[in-house]
Amino acid sequence: MTATATTTAADSRDLTLTRHIKTTPERVFAAWTQPELLRQWFAPKPVQTTAAEMEVRPGGIQKVVMRLPDGTEMPHQGVYLEVVPGRRLVFTSLYRSAWEHAPQRTPGTCDFPMTAVLTFEPEGEGTRYHVQVHHSSVADREAHEAMGFHAGWGQCTDQLAALVEGPAVITPTRLAEAAPTVPAGRTVSAYLNFDGRCAEALAFYEQAVGVEIVERMLFKDAPPSEGSATGGCGSSNPDLIMHAAFRVGQTLVMASDCHGAGHPAFAGISLALGVADAADAARCFAALSPGGSVCMPLGATFWSPAFGVVTDHFGVTWMINAISVRA
Numbered sequence: 001m002t003a004t005a006t007t008t009a010a011d012s013r014d015l016t017l018t019r020h021i022k023t024t025p026e027r028v029f030a031a032w033t034q035p036e037l038l039r040q041w042f043a044p045k046p047v048q049t050t051a052a053e054m055e056v057r058p059g060g061i062q063k064v065v066m067r068l069p070d071g072t073e074m075p076h077q078g079v080y081l082e083v084v085p086g087r088r089l090v091f092t093s094l095y096r097s098a099w100e101h102a103p104q105r106t107p108g109t110c111d112f113p114m115t116a117v118l119t120f121e122p123e124g125e126g127t128r129y130h131v132q133v134h135h136s137s138v139a140d141r142e143a144h145e146a147m148g149f150h151a152g153w154g155q156c157t158d159q160l161a162a163l164v165e166g167p168a169v170i171t172p173t174r175l176a177e178a179a180p181t182v183p184a185g186r187t188v189s190a191y192l193n194f195d196g197r198c199a200e201a202l203a204f205y206e207q208a209v210g211v212e213i214v215e216r217m218l219f220k221d222a223p224p225s226e227g228s229a230t231g232g233c234g235s236s237n238p239d240l241i242m243h244a245a246f247r248v249g250q251t252l253v254m255a256s257d258c259h260g261a262g263h264p265a266f267a268g269i270s271l272a273l274g275v276a277d278a279a280d281a282a283r284c285f286a287a288l289s290p291g292g293s294v295c296m297p298l299g300a301t302f303w304s305p306a307f308g309v310v311t312d313h314f315g316v317t318w319m320i321n322a323i324s325v326r327a
C-alpha cells in the first residue's frame with residue numbers, strides 16, 4: 001500500500017501521511033526509537049542519517065544529523081512531548097532540550113518549528129501508521145510542502161516499511177515507564193577489571209570501536225584514608241586507574257585496574273556490540289582481532305548479515321552483530 005500524504009485544507013497548518021505497514025506496531029515504534037534502526041531509513045536516499053541520539057521520554061532530547069551527497073551536514077534537534085510505548089510518539093522542534101526554546105529559524109533553511117504526532121495502531125495483521133506534522137503557521141506548512149514533504153516522507157516511509165517488514169531482528173523498545181517492576185534509578189553496567197592494563201585497554205578501545213571516555217580517576221587521586229601510607233590508594237601503584245567509565249553508543253561500561261597484578265581474566269562474560277551494518281561489523285571485528293583470538297568468524301546468519309565473536313588481546317570477548325536487513 002502506497003503512503004498517502006495530504007493537507008487537510010488550504011488554510012491548514014498540518015501535513016499528514018497514512019500507510020498500512022505489514023508488521024506489528026511494536027516493530028514500527030522500535031524503528032522510530034532505536035538509533036541504530038533509525039539511521040537505516042530516516043533520510044530519503046541518497047541522503048544519509050549519520051548520527052542519532054534519543055532519550056525516549058517526555059522532555060528527552062532527539063538529535064539527528066543527516067548528510068547530503070555533497071557532504072553538507074544538516075543537524076536537527078527536538079524534544080519528546082509524549083511517549084506511549086508501541087502506540088504513540090509526539091515530538092517538537094520548538095525546544096532544543098527540556099525546556100530550552102529553540103533559536104529563531106535561519107531564513108532559507110528547513111529547520112522551521114514543527115510538532116510531529118505519530119500513531120501506530122493495530123490494523124488487520126499489520127499497523128496503521130499515521131503521521132501528522134503541525135506547523136506554527138500556514139506559511140511554514142507551505143514551505144515544508146514545497147520542499148518536498150510528500151515525496152520525502154513518502155520515500156522514508158517506503159524505507160521504514162522495507163526495514164520493519166523484512167527479516168531484521170528487532171527487539172521492542174524498552175522504556176523506563178514501561179517497566180514498573182524496576183524501581184526508578186536502578187541501572188546495570190558491566191564493570192571490567194583489567195588488573196593493571198586499564199589505561200592501555202581504554203586507548204585501544206578508543207581506536208578500535210570509538211568509545212568515549214567519560215570518567216578516569218587514578219588511585220593517587222583518591223581522598224586520603226586514615227592509616228593508609230598511599231593516601232587512600234588501594235594499590236601499590238598509585239598511577240594505576242582506580243575507576244573509569246566509557247560509552248559505547250548509549251551504553252556505559254566501567255573499568256578499573258583493581259589490584260594491578262597484570263593478569264586480567266574475563267571468563268564467562270561477553271560484550272555484545274550492535275552495529276548498523278555489515279561494513280561496520282567487519283571494521284570493528286578487524287580492529288578488535290589483532291593479538292586476540294577468533295571464536296566465530298564474521299559471517300551472515302539467519303538473524304544478521306554479519307555476526308562474529310572475537311576475544312581481544314586483553315581477554316574481553318566481543319559478540320559483534322550487524323542489525324541492518326540482509327541484502
